[in-house]
Amino acid sequence: MDRRILLNNIAVPGIRTFEVFRSTGGYLSVMKALKEMTPDDVIEEVKKSGLRGRGGAGFPAGMKWSFLDKKSNKPRYLICNADESEPGTFKDRFLMEKIPHLLIEGMICSCYALGAETGYIYVRGEFKYIVGILNEAIREAYQNGLLGKNILGTSINLDIHVHSGAGAYICGEETALIESLEGKRGNPRIKPPFPAVVGLYGSPTVVNNVETLCNIGFIVNQGGSEFARYGVGKSTGTKLISACGNINNPGVYEIEFGLSVREFLYSEKYCGGIKNGKELKAVIAGGSSVPILPANLILKTAAGEERMLSYESLAEGGFVSGTMLGSGGFIVFDEDACIVRNTWNLTRFYHHESCGQCSPCREGTGWMENVLHRIENGLGKARDIDLLVSIAAKIEGNTICPLGDAAAWPVASAIRHFRHEFEEHVLHPESCKNSAIRQLDNVQIRRLENV
Amino acid sequence: MGVALVAILLVFKDIVKDIVGVALVAILVLSNEIIKNNGIMLDKIITHPLHEKKNSTVCFSETALFKVQQIIARYPSGKQKSALLPLLHIAQEEFEGYLSVDVMDYVASLLNIQPIEVYEVATFYSQYYLERVGKNVIEICRTGPCAICGGEAIQSYLEKKLAIKTGETTPDGLFTLKAVECLGACGSAPVMQINTEFYEYLTTEKIDKILADLSSKAKEEKPEKSLWIEEFF
Ligand SMILES: Cc1cc2nc3c(=O)[nH]c(=O)nc-3n(C[C@H](O)[C@H](O)[C@H](O)COP(=O)(O)O)c2cc1C
Ligand code: SF4
Ligand code: FES
Secondary structure (H helix, E strand, O other): OOOOOOOOOOOOOOOHHHHHHOOOOOOOHHHHHHHOOOOHHHHHHHHHHHOOOOOOOOEHHHHHHHOOOOOOOOEEEEEEEEEEOOOOOHHHHHHHHOOOOOOOHHHHHHHHHHHHOOOEEOOOOOOOOHHHHHHHHHHHHHOOOOOOOOOOOOOOOOOEEEEOOOOHHHHHHHHHHHOOOOOOOOOOOOOOOOOOOOOOOOOOEEEEEEEHHHHHHHHHHHOHOOOOOOOEEEEEOOOEEEEEEEEOEEEEEEEOOOOOOHHHHHHHOOOOEHHHOEEEEEEEEEOOOOOOOEEHHHHHHHOOOOOOOOOOHHHHHHHOOOOOHHHHHHHEOOOOHHHHHHHHHHHHHHHHHHHOOOOOHHHHHHHHHHHHHHHHHOOOHHHHHHHHHHHHHHHHOOOOHHHHHHHHHHHHHHHHHHHHHHHHHHOOOHHHHHHHHHOOOOOOOHHHHOO | OOOHHHHHHHHOHHHEEEHHHHHHHHHHHHHHHHHHOOHHHHHHHHOHHOOOOOOOOOOOOOHHHHHHHHHHHOOOOOOOOHHHHHHHHHHHHHHOOOOOHHHHHHHHHHHHOHHHHHHHOOOOOOOOOOOOOOOOEEEEEOOOOHHEEEEEEEHHHHHHHHOOOOOOEEEOEEEEEEOOOOOOOOOOOEEEEEEEEEEOOHHHHHHHHHHHHHHHHHHOOOOOOOHHHHHHH
């Protein structure tokens, strides 16, 4: 269970440069695709591979591609979503920083398959140095005839540009990203129409995550069915998991789907166990938006089976006892971590990042933040816990984009699995180890009392 | 009874009007007070210096103007507005690290769009500063994964060390401290970013050293501009 697809050559010195990347077999897929395959062949292989989007939703990439409006005579676009801002996720940064040509290779094959002559890489504003690395890789690709006019002597033209964001989590949502790329505020659009029909500048557009696109080269080279031999069931291939929190070896790991969570968490090869010999308390397995699970439920499903890292296994039990693979941001909490404080923290994050278009999200996240702040600061009332549950339920499913759900799920799941901690905070606020952090002045307290 | 009441009301209608008016005003004043003292929402009112137009002449440097042309060329013709976000980054580099109204109006003219289209973008994204900032903008990550790895302690240490609160600038204009959301580097928590540079696995000792280095660098020369423009191409 430790075969790799993406990071096989990551340790080769100089892999960031074109020469070295090419010497490890890089860009062969571009030659194969352009010279031996039709665009539809490429799409067919991607469908066969079962590759699912690595940005969070896990939607099958081949299927998304086949929705692209073929009848439209407008230009088509491919956008690479490199906005990576989901708390706990830092895998795309790793790929782009260490092996940028893998992304360019994947994008060339994808643009060929989609008939796009322009591709944009939307990088979050904080990753300014990545912009430099990507631009250098793109320059090398142009120099070697892999981008520009008549790629490799064919009639195919393709330009790839890097576009920088400016600090807004919501621009990771694909329609907000498109708005942002058009030079506007990152307000998500109402769907349908989906970007595949009306996307960038009203043209058919595909938005894919960095990691998704990095897999395309392998699929073209080795074939979709070879890709599908990796992983388990409908979770084909491998996944980059970015592990952080209270563990010994935080970092980015490529795992083959089907690895057990226990092995991932405790083996020296991966997380290396909980830091300072502490006990595991909880895990958020797929970036801050997915439901948090307590130690017993992340290691084993409610039915008592070993929990695996795969779309299906993590989702086993629905939201009652399961969670989601999400973006692969694996956040580990030890026995000392305060779930109430963390839930307040994440809710503050969503409140801050809400674009403000829909009232359930804009107001709901604010109310949840205020109520959680009150509980965390020892002024909570018993009814607040149910109040939170009801606010979360009212946000969920009632918003334009999934940020509303993403804000509701952490609160709902934290209360579902750690209700006793919330109650303890209400009844005996001084018992929490974090109580020393609290230094409220009177005005703040007065405000809290009136929530 | 009813007739009597109407008669009294008619006779004293002016007085009644006054009483009602006074009561209304009192209710308004009182509720305002209540909101002011207790209102959670009030601290969300945003005041920003969008009204401070100085009408100074603003112009990018030659190099920057060249970059602007190259950036606009990346987007289809007629879609030059797409260049807005990258251009605002350059504008901040060119003009003391923040966007004044004059600068934003200038960017609007470069892209042939309305100033309001620039303002609405500049107020949306957290990396655009509408007010003067220090030479070094320290952005400390305060989100969950960093927080459980000691990020909160680092933030209070920075406040103590710089003797300012988060959001403020030191009197010498050297440092602005900002708290930001996840920087996408949670594996090396706690993390902060200063200008374009990431600083990871932070400890109080590291903070001491970083601040000392930046302070002495500022004394020697004008601190280097961040690599943004250089790295762009
Ligand atoms: C609030 C929000 C934030 C998102 N952030 C990201 C992100 O940072 N990176 C990303 O690849 N996808 C993100 N997504 C998912 C995208 O909307 C979209 O599903 C994804 O880019 C599709 O690519 P994929 O099919 O290759 O996964 C986000 C979605 C939402 C609702
Ligand atoms: S759910 Fe929130 S972030 Fe999404 S569109 Fe509505 S207000 Fe904006
Ligand atoms: S939480 Fe601090 S970098 Fe992600």
